[in-house]
Amino acid sequence: MKRSEINAIIRDADAFLRAQQFHLPPFAYWSPADWATKGEEVREIVDRELGWDITDFGSGNYADTGLFIFTIRNSDPSPDRAIKNRLYAEKVLICDPNQKTPLHYHWFKCEDIINRGGGTLVVKCYNATDDDAFDESTPVSVNIDGTQKTFAPGELLRLQPGESITITNRLYHTFWGEGSRVLVGEVSQANNDNTDNRFYTPVGRFPQIDEDEEPLYLLCKDYPRYYRP
């Protein structure tokens, strides 16, 4: 992705979030120059990869296959983490109509995907077979807002604003907006996007960036280049 495209997505997403009365934490708006002045006190933001995370999954077509993510909080999943009982993460996502997140599952993370407002969120799920294919023969049993429901494999589930679905381990899932842009919440266990995504078709979770202009704000993968405590 070109940096200019990422900057434009950030500006557009920020305006949408503000219009939805969803407010990001202050570190969202630290400039690259601000980052160069930060010390050890912000180590958690870097190590947990909090912040802007915009990806086209290597597709070259963000509008078709892409996802806007801002990680608001995340925890250290290792047993020697500093805050023992903090095992949770929270993200805000934006899904445009027909903008798909590639089918994937998580080995460890259980996540709730929440339609926080806007259009309809369409979710499609399959159980994984032992050899990581789609299981086309077993029904999908999921919890939707405290109610256990069963669907045919690959059936389209439509979540309206306020509705959510719990995605359990090794449940393949893909989702996209329908009708209009959707503000999506994700509440989950501690999250490691470097190791806990099993994409059905291998994709690049984080994009290669063509630096055609300066970053407006840093993506989580930019921190090592700017943060020198």
Ligand SMILES: [Fe+2]
């Ligand atoms: Fe997921």
